[in-house]
Amino acid sequence: xxxxxxxxxxFATAMCLFVLPQLVVIPASYSTPADPAPVPASYSTPxxxxxxxxxxxxxxxxxxxxxxxxxxxxxLAPLAASLSAAFSSHGFAILSNVSLPAAPELLAAAxxxxxxxxxxxxxxxxxxxxxxxxxxxxxxxxxxSATLASxxxxxxxxxxxxxxxxxxxxxxxxDRDERLHPPELxxxxxxxxxEASGVLRLLNRLACEALGCPDAEYFNRRFWDGKxxxxxxxxxxxxxLRLSHYPPAAPPTCAADGCGGEAERIRYGAHTxxxxxTLLLQDPRDHRGGFGGLEVLVGADWVPVLPPEGxxxxxxxxxxxxxxxxxxxxxxxxxxxxHRVTNPTSEEGWAQGRISVPFFTGPKDDTLVxxxxxxVERAGGRRFESVGAKEHLxxxxxxxxx
Numbered sequence: 001x002x003x004x005x006x007x008x009x010x011f012a013t014a015m016c017l018f019v020l021p022q023l024v025v026i027p028a029s030y031s032t033p034a035d036p037a038p039v040p041a042s043y044s045t046p047x048x049x050x051x052x053x054x055x056x057x058x059x060x061x062x063x064x065x066x067x068x069x070x071x072x073x074x075x076l077a078p079l080a081a082s083l084s085a086a087f088s089s090h091g092f093a094i095l096s097n098v099s100l101p102a103a104p105e106l107l108a109a110a111x112x113x114x115x116x117x118x119x120x121x122x123x124x125x126x127x128x129x130x131x132x133x134x135x136x137x138x139x140x141x142x143x144x145s146a147t148l149a150s151x152x153x154x155x156x157x158x159x160x161x162x163x164x165x166x167x168x169x170x171x172x173x174x175d176r177d178e179r180l181h182p183p184e185l186x187x188x189x190x191x192x193x194x195e196a197s198g199v200l201r202l203l204n205r206l207a208c209e210a211l212g213c214p215d216a217e218y219f220n221r222r223f224w225d226g227k228x229x230x231x232x233x234x235x236x237x238x239x240x241l242r243l244s245h246y247p248p249a250a251p252p253t254c255a256a257d258g259c260g261g262e263a264e265r266i267r268y269g270a271h272t273x274x275x276x277x278t279l280l281l282q283d284p285r286d287h288r289g290g291f292g293g294l295e296v297l298v299g300a301d302w303v304p305v306l307p308p309e310g311x312x313x314x315x316x317x318x319x320x321x322x323x324x325x326x327x328x329x330x331x332x333x334x335x336x337x338x339h340r341v342t343n344p345t346s347e348e349g350w351a352q353g354r355i356s357v358p359f360f361t362g363p364k365d366d367t368l369v370x371x372x373x374x375x376v377e378r379a380g381g382r383r384f385e386s387v388g389a390k391e392h393l394x395x396x397x398x399x400x401x402x
Contacts, residue, residue: 058296058305058319059086064097064312076209083203084210084334091337092296092305092321097312098199102191103281103357106243109188110355113166114245124166124182130397133180134169134240139247145269147399148338158269162249162343168193168241185243193241196279196359200239203277203320211330212374219276219329222363238275238362238393244268246354251347267292267354268341273323274396275362275389280319282307283354290346291354294319297338304342324396325362325389331371332383365390 061082086093113121118138126133129142140160166185171193181189204219213219223237246267286293287304295302308317327336344350363369370386 058090058092058094058303060094060096060308060317061086062096063315076206080206080209083206087322087326087330087334089335090296090298091327091335092319092339094305094308095318095320096308096310097315098318099315100192100195100199100281100318101314102188102195103316106188106192106357107281107355109184110166110243110245110357113182113185113243114164114247114353114355121164124180126180128397128401129165129167130394130401132169134167135180136166137164139164142400143269144271144400147271147274147396156270159265161269162246162265162267163341164245164247166243171241189241189243192357193239193359196241197239199279199318200277200359200361203279207277207326211333211372212378213372219363222367223361224364236366237364238360238389240360242358242360244354244356244358246341248351248353251344251350266340266343270297270338270340272336272338273321273360274325274393275323275360276326276329277361278319278321278323279359279361280321281316281357281359282319283356285352285354290344290349291352292342292344292349293354294356295340295342296321302340302342323360323362324392325369325387328369328384328387329372329375331375331379333375333379362393363389 059082061079063079083093121136122138124136125138126135129137139162142161142163142165143157143159144161145156145158166181168181168189171190200223201220204223205216207213208216208218223239252265280294282294282305283291284307285291287306294305296305297303305319311317321339322330322334322336324336326334341354341356344352367389368386369389369392371382371384376382
């Protein structure tokens with residue numbers, strides 16, 4: 001692709017990343033603790049063991065130096081190389097200085113919705129988790145640890161997850177979703193969905209630069225119809241916006257003869273994500289004041305991920321990780337890595353709810369995902385079989401709902 005070619009859509013996407021919206025503060029510096037053992041005490045006791053220092057933090061990649069006026073391959077190459085290194089070693093990266101103006105409004109709307117009585121929330125339930133209509137799923141429905149093969153490292157069934165959620169499965173151009181979802185959530189959700197889709201388009205192009213796709217829009221064409229800058233909001237792709245709420249709860253206790261199944265439950269069990277990239281807006285309280293939070297498996301250690309400080313005013317950090325389909329496309333050069341959400345470690349932590357916002361992404365339903373030729377050559381051979389995008393997603397969703 002000529003260096004002078006700048007697709008209109010990617011230009012608009014990058015401009016969005018640099019517009020200064022209202023201030024969003026994600027406080028506190030990132031540190032690098034990790035559990036001292038592969039299976040920590042939080043699986044068998046009500047409180048997790050305090051973590052020790054680790055030499056392998058999740059890499060931070062800043063969008064600060066990305067110019068919206070030059071999106072040619074040479075200008076994208078340094079950022080693509082940084083992301084590739086992070087996805088190769090950890091399967092995760094922290095993107096700093098990303099502009100998502102709708103984030104504060106969406107978080108406020110989510111807090112209001114989840115504060116409603118269960119009866120009111122259930123009016124917006126349209127079926128099991130993963131249903132095409134999205135909507136509300138109550139706590140006790142999903143068990144994400146069941147999606148791991150029993151032979152997988154660190155595979156451990158931890159029961160029903162301590163989470164309720166609301167999902168926008170797709171955001172149609174007509175009023176279908178507006179009729180399905182509460183107005184206060186729909187307005188903010190639609191804005192955030194569109195903004196996160198713009199970030200995804202840029203990530204897809206960076207991935208093409210790093211992995212050696214046949215052309216710069218190879219991935220984007222598998223998410224949206226159209227050519228060049230004329231991508232539309234294809235409703236049949238795998239993108240979905242999820243509002244996850246981990247309600248306050250009484251700390252589980254252990255009887256005299258040991259801890260039962262309830263104490264073994266954690267907020268969200270160990271798993272890999274099912275599709276391509278996940279863009280997570282993390283709760284800023286993670287791992288502070290006994291709050292618990294997101295952990296990533298690095299080697300044999302579970303490494304807590306703390307939201308970093310130091311973003312430019314009006315920007316946020318996103319935790320971005322590779323899912324199963326990205327690992328296939330990259331022929332294993334990039335990891336689909338295990339992660340989980342741990343229980344709080346104090347009574348104060350249990351007394352607080354946790355809200356996070358993952359934007360799950362996946363290609364169009366009929367996409368056959370197979371290793372890229374360039375990735376096969378770099379790896380010295382093909383490591384993965386082809387897989388149907390929708391087939392894989394539905395299989396994992398079925399396992400999680402059992």
